[in-house]
Amino acid sequence: MVDPIHVALIDDDAAVLDSLRLYFARNELNTSCFNTAEEFLAAVDSTQFDCVVSDVRMPGVSGLDLVGHLNARGFVRPIILITGHGDIDMAVAAIKIGAFDFIEKPFDENRLLASIRNAVEQGRQQIGDVAELERLQSRFNSLSLRQRQVMELAVAGLSSKEIGKRLNISSKTVENHRAWLMERIGARNLAELVRMAMQIQLRS
Amino acid sequence: MVDPIHVALIDDDAAVLDSLRLYFARNELNTSCFNTAEEFLAAVDSTQFDCVVSDVRMPGVSGLDLVGHLNARGFVRPIILITGHGDIDMAVAAIKIGAFDFIEKPFDENRLLASIRNAVEQGRQQIGDVAELERLQSRFNSLSLRQRQVMELAVAGLSSKEIGKRLNISSKTVENHRAWLMERIGARNLAELVRMAMQIQLRS
DNA sequence: TATCATCTGGGTATAAACACCCAGGGGTAA
């Protein structure tokens, strides 16, 4: 068996919430229900969800707004939007800003279930990449200011001597920083360091 | 003034074709019309378009299929789909496979025009990147087999000595290849070489 | 045939990277 799937379900209509939760439960989905996007946003950091299913039309923060907020927070789990009164423009806007799917009510419950399973499968793949990247980012963040400066210039292709001139320190000191930062960030050679810098989108 | 915009317009309905061409002409858009996606696909390599506007429902290759075909060919210009009988699922599918926009008929012609201008602006930006990348790719392709092999291993972080062991040649020969390929591909140091390798997605 | 690119390997010298070591000064927190 795979890991249990945990779905965040958001809808201001309690009847929809109940009915979908029941359906999800029958299909081995673990569900957390929220009446508003705000409630969900308050809880999202403290719980691990595999997928978000949200209504579009809700008082306050709409489903579309929710996608924007989650993007801004760096929330990488897939978001499926459902709506009873959606139009094509809305659907296009939703997908463009990164919603995983946009489904019109009334819908075949199996259609939603299939989309969720799809979303979770794809989402879990990229979760691994994101986690890897976050570990890298935290290693980078643990570098001292000087080490970061030296890294940026080294990655730009400058020699220790050139870096020393830029930073007004001796090339020897640069070599020291260089060795320390390579060890800290876990790069075994310059090529690895450059790849790491590109992955965290290090810009001068 | 900016460069004139050249739009490829595809629809099996001659009336739509004529009416849109007129409207485009009045708005300083250069238009090439096609009755089928097949006709367009036959002409696409010999002409430079800034943007594609295509109907979805057409005999033969549909607008959705067209997006797939163009993606497969590496065609990077934005594609706007228009349709008279579209539904949300279709719109979602279109955007997911990379269509720039999906507009329902009847539509406000200004809405289409705005989307085209948007598309062209965004498209032209990435065209520059793509052209740059193609120049890089062609420089890489001009490398000899040995040079490519040495580049791959150098980019992986191996020293000339290690590369020599892998390829069963002397480290001295590797150094020669290394210098030659750096000059050819235009890399001034290892860091640049690694970045180039990542851009062309060089895999071992 | 002659030329050109490529692959091969060497020589030689300088520059740079790398791996260790050392120590003083400064700030911060237990």
Added chain:
DNA sequence: TTACCCCTGGGTGTTTATACCCAGATGATA
């Protein structure tokens, strides 16, 4: 005060990289 981390700079020796030079063998092409 002590301990810790950071920045600074140096010493020393080894390993690589880089930049030139050289030339023979090979294969394709004009």
